Amino acid sequence: MTFRDDALAGQHIVISGGCGALGLSIVRKLIEHGANVTVNDVLDPITAAARLSDMPTDHFFYAQADLTQADEVAHMISEARGRFGPVHTALCHVGMVIPALLLDYKPADWDQVMTVNVKTAFLLGQAAARAMIEDAVQGQLIFTTSWVAETPWPEIGPYNTSKAAMNQLMRSFARELAGQGVRANAIAPGIVAAGMAQNQWDTDPSYRARAQKAIPLGHMQSLDSVANAFMFMCSPASSYMTGSVLTVDGGCSLYPMD
Numbered sequence: 243m244t245f246r247d248d249a250l251a252g253q254h255i256v257i258s259g260g261c262g263a264l265g266l267s268i269v270r271k272l273i274e275h276g277a278n279v280t281v282n283d284v285l286d287p288i289t290a291a292a293r294l295s296d297m298p299t300d301h302f303f304y305a306q307a308d309l310t311q312a313d314e315v316a317h318m319i320s321e322a323r324g325r326f327g328p329v330h331t332a333l334c335h336v337g338m339v340i341p342a343l344l345l346d347y348k349p350a351d352w353d354q355v356m357t358v359n360v361k362t363a364f365l366l367g368q369a370a371a372r373a374m375i376e377d378a379v380q381g382q383l384i385f386t387t388s389w390v391a392e393t394p395w396p397e398i399g400p401y402n403t404s405k406a407a408m409n410q411l412m413r414s415f416a417r418e419l420a421g422q423g424v425r426a427n428a429i430a431p432g433i434v435a436a437g438m439a440q441n442q443w444d445t446d447p448s449y450r451a452r453a454q455k456a457i458p459l460g461h462m463q464s465l466d467s468v469a470n471a472f473m474f475m476c477s478p479a480s481s482y483m484t485g486s487v488l489t490v491d492g493g494c495s496l497y498p499m500d
């Protein structure tokens with residue numbers, strides 16, 4: 243997919259969990275197309291700097307914050323506005339998975355998955371939308387969910403649940419904020435050849451066997467495919483979309499996998 247190099251010129255985009263596997267390729271794509279990007283992560287600045295070392299320095303700003311904490315989210319948004327001005331798009335992207343069968347699942351692990359996936363999305367969506375309204379910006383919240391929000395993948399029940407909750411959180415933001423010119427959408431990637439899924443693919447033979455059966459297009463999703471979906475959603479081409487889930491999953495959600 244090709245976009246003009248200046249497709250995002252003048253946009254300030256904030257991404258949470260931006261130093262992760264998917265985040266880095268999204269950040270690179272957004273910067274390459276003219277955006278200024280505030281990259282949040284919980285990582286210490288030295289580790290983050292190493293991960294971000296090949297990004298053009300004028301166009302990103304690293305904001306360390308633990309987005310499970312409301313005061314840190316507010317501080318991060320305030321720093322972001324100080325560095326690049328009003329926020330146009332906030333990517334509620336941070337996520338994690340703790341695999342286990344539901345019958346064995348530890349309540350503390352449930353709490354952690356829900357907090358890192360759903361609470362951070364709520365807190366960033368809320369803080370970013372408040373800033374957009376204050377700055378009179380017709381902005382957008384974009385939530386990273388997953389095809390498993392609709393088609394449950396075994397052994398990650400709480401993760402499936404958290405992504406379904408995020409889709410409904412997105413729709414609720416869309417409903418409440420449309421009148422104030424702020425849109426909300428989600429992007430649901432498939433099984434990506436990176437990060438959490440790649441790790442499971444490499445280390446868990448039963449996961450690999452299931453994943454190979456589950457992808458109708460026959461291969462894992464490239465990072466570039468994920469980044470292109472964000473490129474489209476951040477661009478003016480998506481301007482009539484609100485309350486939608488853009489599913490880019492090679493057909494995974496077409497079938498139950500077993």
Ligand SMILES: NC(=O)c1ccc[n+]([C@@H]2O[C@H](COP(=O)([O-])OP(=O)(O)OC[C@H]3O[C@@H](n4cnc5c(N)ncnc54)[C@H](O)[C@@H]3O)[C@@H](O)[C@H]2O)c1
Binds near residue numbers: 310358
């Ligand atoms: N990898 C896949 O196949 C896949 C598929 C569909 C959806 N997703 C979603 O994409 C997103 C990114 O996945 P990934 O594979 O790149 O994961 P990742 O683990 O590589 O990256 C997640 C990043 O979030 C950061 N983080 C964790 N807790 C944080 C907190 N409290 N505050 C701020 N940052 C925090 C981590 O330090 C890490 O850099 C997640 O929402 C995930 O659910 C991934």
